Amino acid sequence: MSFDSTIQAKAIDLTKLSYEMTAEAGSGHPTTAASLAHLISVLMYSHMRYEPANPSHPSSDRLVLSEGHAVPIVYAACADLGVMIGRSKEEWHPMTREDAMSLRELDSVVDGHPNPIEGFPFFDTATGSLGQGLSHAAGLALAARLDDLDKRIFCIIGDGESREGNIWEAIDFIKDEALTAVCPIFNCNVFAQSGKVSHQQSAEVLQAKLEAYGFKVLRIDGHNPAAIQEALSEHARNQHNPEADLVAIVAKTTKGWGSPSQQGMGHHGKPAEGDELAEALSELDAKAKEVGAAEDTKLKIGMMTGKKPDAEPRKQPMSFEAALKEFGLEKVLQKGQYATRRAYGVALRALGHADHRVVALDADVQNSTFAEMFADDEALANRFFRCRIAEQNMFAVAAGLSAGGKVPYCSTFAKFVVRGYDQIEMAINSGSDLKVVGSHAGVSLAADGPSQMSLPDVAWFGAFSQMTRPDGVPGCYVLQPSDAYSAYALTLLMADHPGPCYMRTLRPDTEFLYGPNDTFTLGGHEVLSEGRDLLIVASGYMVHEANKALDILDSQGVDATLVDLYSLPFDGEAIMDLANDNGGNILTLEDNYGHGIGAAVASVAAEDGSGFTVEQMFVRNLPKSARTPEAITDYVGLSPEHIAGRAMAMLELTAA
């Protein structure tokens, strides 16, 4: 009984500390924590192979706490084990009980939910928005497989949480990829926040579902140390057996285990305080006697291999023209036009050869986004992951891949990127180095209609372009290349930048605006035409519409400046200097809804206060299908004629 009694003792100690720290914080989820007391004790004190002194070592087994609100139990274990924490080298230290009691304090790294970027590297990803952790685990497992690291990824998922579709997208993906390194553990404690979980999320139905998805399910008592250890061991035995089924664990647990006064409804996310706390703690002491808790054996944490992935040197990727030649596409150069989505495909392939960190993920549109150029290259195919029609899982897997040291490029239609916005935000919050490429952006895809058009995307990613993470990295760069040269260059540049980027590519072919000697930067822009009457600021497809409008304006004697503002954020001062040279008149053009590029330019102009006038043209009515880009840009009021007309009106001129 010594393993049992020792785990019982640990479980009870950790539970008590969970109650104490949440009482101190005045918020948190001690009863959920209690339901995991034994699972966490077996994992962190015995089964997992890691070093508390080196919690993010690449060869260590990982724990993804998908039900992030249960985190006090992990904090308790980390405090007991002295797992290293700290925001900076100076603050780096073994976690203490005092740290645990600082839970949710502003100046504490012990955040309300798993939040590695604040200085808690035991966790790889931020969780707390439910249903994403299993995909993170899958990404970590893929990275380990690529790096030939023998490690396992344990993922704890709440029963209520398993209602999230993302969980089942992840289960399908783990099955497709045969990711035996992932150990999904469902914590069935029956009580969700506002009531009992549905029968659909009961241990019995979860087991049936997992079996239907192709898993072998071990249903255990989640408070029985021996049963937990045996189930984890069975998972371990299966890991390297190609004949074996994937294994998932369904653990029946009690929310508020050990403290009857904290069980049942009404205790979710409510710390016990005062007398209630005292009662819960004394019940746990009584429980300790009842179960014979005693630290009568020394537990030994599993030993990690200590192996690190090979650090292959990065090379300078080929130039666009060299890549076209290399890939047998040199005819493109004569054509003088090429879709930015195609240039992305060429760049992704070239980049894949130059940078071993780069991996690519797709959601069944690789032949539309042209990520297929990467997929179809035999030398790269093992770094290409088909996520099928399941965008949430794709972006959350990418967060896991990034945590595993990879640089994931995820591409799908820009419209379908929205499906994973929550996953993308959690990736940004996790410190991920995520590249998102949305194709068929804006309205120029025309025929398929609004169900395939990305319209509020610049607003959403734009919001991240205005914030900074604790690691000093901007929340996101928003990149809108207008031609193949810039699309190629920006695809490469994203890999050099250690943070999130969102690039919009276009369906139609667009004319070359740049050549081999043009250079681009994140945060940059390009002056395509210099005038003196009006500054036109455009992005992506609208640069071409603006170019046509320039001809009309020229015929009317109007001499406009055209800027290709291919990046958010951008150099506001430089844009205002250009505005100054153009009578203070700015016209912005974008093929999406408002709160985007125009609002960003207006924000800079209005902050300047020098009396610039900024008029914004964007999509102001719900688009529909049209057979040509010209027809739809006309419908939404963004044709060259509309642009020229608006410019004339701004200058109070009438057409000659």
Added chain:
Amino acid sequence: MSFDSTIQAKAIDLTKLSYEMTAEAGSGHPTTAASLAHLISVLMYSHMRYEPANPSHPSSDRLVLSEGHAVPIVYAACADLGVMIGRSKEEWHPMTREDAMSLRELDSVVDGHPNPIEGFPFFDTATGSLGQGLSHAAGLALAARLDDLDKRIFCIIGDGESREGNIWEAIDFIKDEALTAVCPIFNCNVFAQSGKVSHQQSAEVLQAKLEAYGFKVLRIDGHNPAAIQEALSEHARNQHNPEADLVAIVAKTTKGWGSPSQQGMGHHGKPAEGDELAEALSELDAKAKEVGAAEDTKLKIGMMTGKKPDAEPRKQPMSFEAALKEFGLEKVLQKGQYATRRAYGVALRALGHADHRVVALDADVQNSTFAEMFADDEALANRFFRCRIAEQNMFAVAAGLSAGGKVPYCSTFAKFVVRGYDQIEMAINSGSDLKVVGSHAGVSLAADGPSQMSLPDVAWFGAFSQMTRPDGVPGCYVLQPSDAYSAYALTLLMADHPGPCYMRTLRPDTEFLYGPNDTFTLGGHEVLSEGRDLLIVASGYMVHEANKALDILDSQGVDATLVDLYSLPFDGEAIMDLANDNGGNILTLEDNYGHGIGAAVASVAAEDGSGFTVEQMFVRNLPKSARTPEAITDYVGLSPEHIAGRAMAMLELTAA
């Protein structure tokens, strides 16, 4: 064989027209359409109970084409049957073959994907972004149940599409609610866009999954008319049998059925043109002979009941104070403060009693959003739907409820609303009358940390506030009440407005700023304090921070105007008039990332061109946990001291 031969003839005719219309359009998905030829023929010519002349009659059976790209086959049937279409009364006419051939034209209502708002009322909702239709169907079924309408909702889901987690959230929900009126039909045609579907989406595994979820599965040959009819009939027999299992149909089909030259890979979303088209059509003619196609019996479309829901009159809801008294909460009035999320709960309950159309949906946080006030009222409980932890399904069910004539209020944490942005956008595109209420908005929830904070939400919904639907309704109002009176009033106002609204409510109690005589409007704002030096524009929680800043500024001799800008869009001219009265100086405050309120105000100011100066304060660094709202607002630079300091700097004053 007459039913068989007639359906075969219809299936082949419709398939041919699908090829022809997509060839004419130059894009579209004829091979997917062909895989549904027999299913659509049996449904629309025989099984479904509806009237082509009255395609949106509330008692008619409905078809939700979740795999929206298959739509040409439905268009073909509608053209053959003369289903009524048209954007306006003047254009209202039976669909013709000529209409079908206008597929994807700008001036055609025959859009690239199902798009009812353009004038195609046979469909209830816009689909085309995959995985949402089954939730729409569930919403339609709930509405029918509430209205005691005997109808069925057929929903066709692609096999590749069934990878989307939303589908499984819907399946769980349909099971929970025992929605026997919904008939899910999985179209297993094996080929997705970029390859074969995963084994996880094969007919066999889909069957196993559905059985694990608690469905009886009928696996049929989707090109066998009798088998289709029998499966649909079995579903019908089960509809009113409380003992029976829920039934789902898994149909094995052939992508490009009838045209071997169009089968296999490489034919997704690519119309056959020229010789290829001729070959496909001639293969179909040969197939007609092979299967004995002949219109040798008259098919009769099922007859709908013609019943309409009772139109209960709407009453004027109670006032806030009357509601508090009615619900035993009168003590709130003495306290002088109350969280806006609580006021929302009170309003939702009062509204439920006054307006029978109002229904409420929750995602397991009803006791945090206070939607529980509606749920716990016995008279309203049947209009409250627990969607559990599955936000995508919640919002898409709401789109179905709206199409069924209800006014759905969906509430969850504002942070978790993002999980359903795609579903919300498709609802907006569908013409839905959707109300989204996100609680714990911004940073003031503090302790739980960034995984629970909504930060780019104002940017995203703000983008919709700048566009208009074809029905003339704004894409979305963004409402940010700062106190309980305004939260109550705005909750009621949303029901009077026939379109999408997003309201942010707050976790902490906030002081009353208004009283019983104050009135509010969508698009409105309120001047809370009149000064002359500086205009401060704030929303929600920041109004209270601004109020505290006013005291500091007052002590420094600065006389600021404070506007509670509780709505986007807003009256820009009125705000600029106020700016004029305040030296042209505007300072905006919001507790979210940029591209929000500040950008909207800056856009108006910059368009005006009168030299206003707009400085924006918003969240510029990733927040973390803190134990109090004060600590976190200070951390993100939005404390009253920060505000006052920025105001002084704007005015080039130094603190006395």
